[in-house]
Amino acid sequence: MLNDILQSIGILLVYFLINPLLYIGLFAVYLFSGHRVKKERLSFHTRVYGRMADITIPFLSAVLLGVCVSIVTIALGLTITLPFVAVLAIIYIIFALTTQLRWISPTFVLGAVLLLYAFDPLLSKVETFTPLYDILSQIPIFVPASILAIMALAEGFLIRMNGHVYTSPLLERSKRGKWVGIHLAKRLWMVPIVLFIPEGIIPAFSFWPVLTVADVGLQPVLVPFLIGFQQRVRGTLPQIQIRAMGLRVIGLGVGFALLAVGSYFVPVLAVLLGGLAIVSRELLFYYAKKQDDKLPAFFSSQTKGCIVLGVLPGSPAEKMNIVVGETIVRINGQEVFDQTSFYEALQINSAFAKVDVLNHEGEVRFAKGALYDGEHHQLGVLLVKDDADLQDSIV
DSSP states (O other): OHHHHHHHHHHHHHHHHHOHHHHHHHHHHHHHHHHHHHHHHHHHSSOSSOTTHHHHHHHHHHHHHHHHHHHHHHHHTOBOOHHHHHHHHHHHHHHHTTTOGGGSSHHHHHHHHHHHHTTHHHHHHSGGGHHHHHHHHTSOTHHHHHHHHHHHHHHHHHHHHHTTTTOEEEEEEOTTSOEEEEEEEEEEEEEEEEEEEETTSSOOOTTSOOEEETTEEEEEEEEEEEEEEEEEEOSSOHHHHHHHHHHHHHHHHHHHHHHHHHHHHOTHHHHHHHHHHHHHHHHHHHHHHHHHHHSOOSEEOOSSSEEOOEEOTTSHHHHTTOOTTOEEEEETTEEOOSHHHHHHHHTTSSSEEEEEEEOTTSOEEEEEEEOBTTBTTOOSEEOOOOTTSOSSOBO
16 A cells, blocks of 8 residues: 555656656756856856755745645646646747746746637637647636736745845946946746646556546646746845835735636636736836836945945855845954955954944944964955955955
């Protein structure tokens, strides 16, 4: 009995592992993580986070939310087909080819699917698109509408709780030609969701959970949904703008859910939902960008103190609990205001550093700790550089 149960679970996991959506996501992560590391090296002559961070950082939050979402999808008994998953994979690939990470998302992919339903009469008459019509006609339109609404809510919660974690610090020129710091959030969550397919499509055992709806048996399958997110933050701490974006997306998800419920009774509302989802999500992106551009650069050179643009993982600064956005005003009793003064202050004591830090609330706290062996000049913080200062902006 135990062996049979393990075999059934194995079948579920194998289906998950052979799902093309999983490998589309892994390939996308491989590409954008390489691009991220390259840009960090251009700014600081070092990478901030390893490439594996783009898989490990979103992993736990994606799995936990996948469990929560699966409870909802199981309760609703949402049913798809394997050809429908193939259609999703193709549309995901099309959006991935744009290189816009935020478009690799159920909001855009399922929005496009819902818009295809509007062309059902045309698809049924054109021989080339007949297979697509057959695939879509097997699934009631409220099913992808419901999945879109659920995944939009999931996206909002993921952005709010995980989108600001380990954003990538970078340097760029301001309109006045000065160096300023920005934070770039680029994340791809691969969220495992339980949905149902008609019984008999994949092997199963007699005790394997099967729902019966209208005399049709349904088997559970695990589908990896990809949720991409990107946001550039220049005018505030990254967590402020990104968490606000998450709240806005949750608000959109609530509105989408109302339309999805209505589409059960009035199917045309699902088509409206598809177009509205794509347009409104893109408008949110540009609204956040416009609002950020209006603000003065948060990470810039100051007359007093050095604002922390980034902290290297495992560095003395991280062990001292120095965080992004704090201002270091004094090291080893010496005031600092740029990279040169920062570097000189660190050399006062080659093995130990005493740091006065102005936190986010404007209060001074004191931190101290040992420096790298053999690298007494590095505390492990990333600063906004001046043209006349050290070229790698890491001290």
